[in-house]
Amino acid sequence: MQIRLNKFKDGKPKAMTMSYDDGVRQDIRLVEIFNKYGIKGTFHLNSGNLTDSYDPHSRCLSKAEVASVYKGHEVAMHTCTHPDPLAVSQQCWVNEILNDKRALEQLCGSIVRGISYPFGTVTRQAAETAQTLGVEYARTVKSSEGFSIPADFMHWDPTAHHSEEILEKGQDFLNMQQDWQPWLLYIWGHAYEFDNADANGWTMIEDFCRLVGGRPEIWYATNIEIVDYINAQRNLRFSADESLVFNPTALDVWISVDAKTVCIPAGQTVHLG
Numbered sequence: 385m386q387i388r389l390n391k392f393k394d395g396k397p398k399a400m401t402m403s404y405d406d407g408v409r410q411d412i413r414l415v416e417i418f419n420k421y422g423i424k425g426t427f428h429l430n431s432g433n434l435t436d437s438y439d440p441h442s443r444c445l446s447k448a449e450v451a452s453v454y455k456g457h458e459v460a461m462h463t464c465t466h467p468d469p470l471a472v473s474q475q476c477w478v479n480e481i482l483n484d485k486r487a488l489e490q491l492c493g494s495i496v497r498g499i500s501y502p503f504g505t506v507t508r509q510a511a512e513t514a515q516t517l518g519v520e521y522a523r524t525v526k527s528s529e530g531f532s533i534p535a536d537f538m539h540w541d542p543t544a545h546h547s548e549e550i551l552e553k554g555q556d557f558l559n560m561q562q563d564w565q566p567w568l569l570y571i572w573g574h575a576y577e578f579d580n581a582d583a584n585g586w587t588m589i590e591d592f593c594r595l596v597g598g599r600p601e602i603w604y605a606t607n608i609e610i611v612d613y614i615n616a617q618r619n620l621r622f623s624a625d626e627s628l629v630f631n632p633t634a635l636d637v638w639i640s641v642d643a644k645t646v647c648i649p650a651g652q653t654v655h656l657g
Contacts, residue, residue, distance in 0.1 A: 385626060385627075385641065385642060385656065385657055386640075386641070386642055386643070387622075387626055387639060387640070387641055387656070388563070388564060388565070388639065388640040389565075389566070389617050389618070389620075389639055389640075390563055390564060390565050390566050390639070390640050391566060391638035391639055391640055391645055392566050392603040392605075392613060392638070393603045393605070393609075393613055393636075393638065394603065394638065395638040395645035395647070396600075396601055396602060396603040396638075397563055397566065397567065397601055398531075398557070398560065398566070398567045398568070398569070398599075398601055398602045398603070399566065399567070399568045399569075399602065399603040399604075399605055399610060400423065400424075400557075400568070400569045400570075400596060400602050400603070400604055400605070401424060401425075401426065401568070401569075401570050401604075401605055401606060401607055401609075401610055402418065402423060402424070402425040402426070402570075402571050402572070403425065403426045403427075403428065403500060403523055403542065403570065403571070403572040403573075403607060404425060404426075404427050404428070404572065404573055404574060404575050405427075405428045405462050405500055405572070405573075405574050406428070406429070406430060406433070406444065406462065406466075406574055406576070407427065407428075407429035407430060407433065407434055407444050407445050407450070407462075408443055408444055408445070408574065408575055408576045409440070409442065409443065409444065409445060410575035410576050410578060410579060411427060411445065411453060411454075411575045412445075412453055413575070413586070414575040414578075414589070415453060415454065415457065417589060417590050417593050418457070418593065419456065420593070420597075421593040421594060421596075421597025421598060422597050422598055422604055423593055423596075423597050423604050424456075424457060424458075424604045424605050424606045424609070425457045425458070425606065426457065426458040426459075426460050426498065426606045426607040426608070427454050427457060427458065427459055427460065428460045428461060428462035428498075428499065428500040428523070429450070429459060429460070429461070429462055429484075429488060430444075430462050430463060430464060430465060430466045430484065431447075431464055431483070431484050431487035431488050431491070432464040432465040432483070432484070432487075433465065433466065434446060434447045434450065435447070443576070447487075447491055450488075450491045450492060451491060451492055451493065454492075457606060458498070458606035458607060458608055458609075459488055459491075459492050459494075459496060460488075460496055460497070460498035460499060460500065460607065460608070461481060461484045461485055461488065461496055461498065461499040461500075461519070462484070462499065462500050462502060463480040463481060463484050463499070463502050464479070464480045464481075464483040464484040464487070465480065466502045467480060467502060468502060468503050468505050469501065469502065469505045469506070469507060469510040470505055470507070474509070474513065477510060477513055478513060478517065481499065481513075481514055481517050481519065482517060484496075485517070485518065497518065497519065497520045497521070497608050497611075498519065498520060498521045498522065498523075498607050498608055498611070499514055499519050499521075499522045499523070500522065500523040500524075500525075500572075501522055501523070501524060501525075503525075504524050504525030504526065506522065506524055506539060511538045511539065514538070515538055519538070520537065520608070520611055521537035521538065521540055521607060521608065521611045522537070522538045522539065522540060523540045523541075523542060523572065523607070524539060524540065524541050524542070525542075525545070525572070526541045526542075527541065527542065527543065527544045527545060527548060528541040528542065528543055528544075528570075529543065529544065530543065531543060531557055531560060531567040531568055531569055532565065532567075532568070533565070533566060533568055533614055537611050537614075540570075540607075542570040542571065542572045543557075543568075543569055543570045543571060544571060544572075545571070545572060545573050546571050546572070546573040546577070546588075546589060546592070547573070547577070550571055550588075550592050551588070551591060551592055551595060553569070553571075554569065554592055554595045554596045555595065557569040557596065558595075558596065558599070563640065563643075566614075568610065569596065571592075612635060613635060613637070615633075616631070616633040616634075616635040616637050617637045617639070619631075619632060619633055620637060620639070620648060626656065627655065627656055627657060628653055628654070628655060628656065629648055629653065629654050629656060630652070630653045630654075631648040631649065631650055631651060631652060631653075631654075632651070633650060633651075634650050634651070635650055636648065636649050636650050637650075641656050641657070642657075
């Protein structure tokens with residue numbers, strides 16, 4: 385019997401997630417594009433840079449806009465004021481994370497569990513500290529150029545920045561046929577870059593979303609949804625002969641058994657054969 389942990393939610397072989405930093409006003413337009421094509425995004429915000437009241441001329445959104453602008457997507461941390469972890473004390477790093485987490489949770493009414501490292505800077509100490517403060521995943525800015533699930537979600541390298549020929553990468557992702565592992569496309573960036581780039585910036589990202597959106601074989605998820613699902617899958621408990629599997633988590637999980645997709649319901653034991 386051949387068992388593979390190669391399926392996402394609902395037995396889909398592929399997943400896609402997007403990640404954008406800083407909480408800028410251009411996120412409003414980007415969210416509209418995501419919603420149009422059924423794509424999920426995670427938005428990493430610096431709560432200390434959000435304005436106290438609405439200001440259409442400000443670079444960043446106001447605090448009052450956060451819950452409505454990002455409805456249906458994920459709000460995550462980017463630290464309170466965006467310092468380089470290498471340039472601040474350990475205590476400052478702790479405060480930057482805790483203050484950001486506390487503020488964003490108050491604005492969104494939900495637990496904030498992820499972060500993107502400012503400037504992409506990550507050290508072992510910075511990652512370990514973030515994890516002790518309730519951070520469950522952390523995105524870097526190093527492009528993996530691939531579609532694999534990270535071994536360590538505290539050092540999560542995305543597939544690519546949106547400036548890196550993502551139409552080609554999107555097509556490569558759609559063309560993937562191997563099924564020995566689940567495949568994940570992860571694109572990141574800053575929404576203001578679509579204004580700063582040439583006139584085709586917004587056209588490019590909409591073309592990309594049109595290309596990869598609405599595909600029945602793809603699960604469109606936020607960063608934390610990916611993390612929760614993969615952790616649940618990794619926590620499956622198998623008997624010695626692999627004929628039984630127990631799912632101790634609160635999420636349904638899908639696997640492949642002799643090339644057939646099998647659902648392992650939350651809290652249940654399944655006989656595989």
